[in-house]
Amino acid sequence: MTDTSLSPVRSVPDRSTVLAAVRSAGRAPSLHNTQPWRWVFDGTRLHLYRDNDRLLTSADPLGRQLVISCGAMLHHVRTAFAAKGWHTDTTRLPDTGHPDYLAVVEFRPWPEPPIGVLARARAIDKRRTDRLPLYAPTGLSQLLHAGRMLVTPHDIELDLLHEDARAKLTAASDHTTAVRRYDMEYQAELHWWAGHSGDPEGVPRESLVSDAEFTRVGVGRNFPAAPHSARRGDLEDHARLLVLSSPSESVTTWLHTGEALSAVLLECTTAGLASCSMTHITEVPSVRKVIAGMLPHPGIPQVVIRVGSAPDDESETAPTPRRPLTDILTMPHD
Numbered sequence: 001m002t003d004t005s006l007s008p009v010r011s012v013p014d015r016s017t018v019l020a021a022v023r024s025a026g027r028a029p030s031l032h033n034t035q036p037w038r039w040v041f042d043g044t045r046l047h048l049y050r051d052n053d054r055l056l057t058s059a060d061p062l063g064r065q066l067v068i069s070c071g072a073m074l075h076h077v078r079t080a081f082a083a084k085g086w087h088t089d090t091t092r093l094p095d096t097g098h099p100d101y102l103a104v105v106e107f108r109p110w111p112e113p114p115i116g117v118l119a120r121a122r123a124i125d126k127r128r129t130d131r132l133p134l135y136a137p138t139g140l141s142q143l144l145h146a147g148r149m150l151v152t153p154h155d156i157e158l159d160l161l162h163e164d165a166r167a168k169l170t171a172a173s174d175h176t177t178a179v180r181r182y183d184m185e186y187q188a189e190l191h192w193w194a195g196h197s198g199d200p201e202g203v204p205r206e207s208l209v210s211d212a213e214f215t216r217v218g219v220g221r222n223f224p225a226a227p228h229s230a231r232r233g234d235l236e237d238h239a240r241l242l243v244l245s246s247p248s249e250s251v252t253t254w255l256h257t258g259e260a261l262s263a264v265l266l267e268c269t270t271a272g273l274a275s276c277s278m279t280h281i282t283e284v285p286s287v288r289k290v291i292a293g294m295l296p297h298p299g300i301p302q303v304v305i306r307v308g309s310a311p312d313d314e315s316e317t318a319p320t321p322r323r324p325l326t327d328i329l330t331m332p333h334d
């Protein structure tokens with residue numbers, strides 16, 4: 001379908017628009033909030049690079065989740081520009097001789113972006129990773145329908161696991177915890193990145209759950225525990241589990257997975273649903289196989305998403321911190 005509101009002529013957003021869109025997109029989710037991305041605006045185009053200093057060598061030795069995180073950032077940027085009236089044309093992996101160079105984005109005026117895109121742009125600031133117990137999600141079939149429309153252009157599948165899968169995945173999740181308990185490199189990395197307060201990166205203590213809360217959720221990465229508390233104490237977790245899977249394993253599919261992940265998470269927020277991305281169960285090969293066996297088609301599980309409804313009488317939780325814009329964006333000098 002042709003969008004008649006879309007200008008065929010390339011043009012360039014002004015400096016303040018670029019700053020505002022990249023700042024907004026910086027709210028993208030990333031593994032342990034590492035924010036492993038770097039943007040360079042050359043006055044016409046926006047270039048995305050991976051930041052290898054933020055690679056988690058134990059949890060993510062191949063950089064799969066680093067690239068998925070960059071893909072989420074790429075989708076956030078495209079969504080933020082769309083809301084400011086700019087259509088983006090993306091070339092992924094534009095220079096195979098430069099593996100850190102992930103994408104280049106070019107611009108065309110887009111006076112009337114679709115309302116779905118505008119709604120997802122508004123969701124950027126509201127979205128949070130929610131690791132607490134959740135009610136069953138409302139409107140799940142609409143979410144699945146919308147989510148599949150959003151992930152298909154990326155050649156990624158979105159599947160809902162049957163409720164019976166929860167017990168199997170809880171056992172698989174426990175297995176990953178046991179495998180990692182005495183893995184000193186993994187534990188050092190996890191404690192470096194999670195459980196502190198006041199840093200512009202990492203998962204702050206306030207976003208983590210206590211041991212008692214974690215026990216009620218079952219499927220989750222075993223982060224350093226938050227101090228004892230029993231939030232949503234009377235709530236049994238009835239979140240459902242979605243799986244994003246790809247047909248193959250490559251940097252391009254990881255980037256697309258991240259874009260698809262971003263789209264689904266923002267769509268969850270738009271639908272009033274809480275979500276939590278999980279990859280601890282796709283890091284351990286034997287557990288990944290278990291998830292692959294639950295899919296109705298062949299595919300490589302990349303990210304599992306818990307989705308559910310949070311109690312609506314809660315006040316909004318604080319956003320996790322982000323690095324300053326000057327650390328992630330290079331602009332030409334005036």
Ligand SMILES: Cc1cc2nc3c(=O)[nH]c(=O)nc-3n(C[C@H](O)[C@H](O)[C@H](O)COP(=O)(O)O)c2cc1C
Pocket residue numbers: 027028029030031032033065066068069072127128129130131202203220221276277278279280281320
């Ligand atoms: C590729 C990827 C993997 C992630 N894996 C996990 C995980 O295993 N467990 C978890 O609780 N959160 C996971 N997250 C969520 C991040 O920890 C979260 O996005 C980050 O801390 C920023 O917080 P926010 O999403 O609330 O903005 C993951 C996010 C991404 C993009």
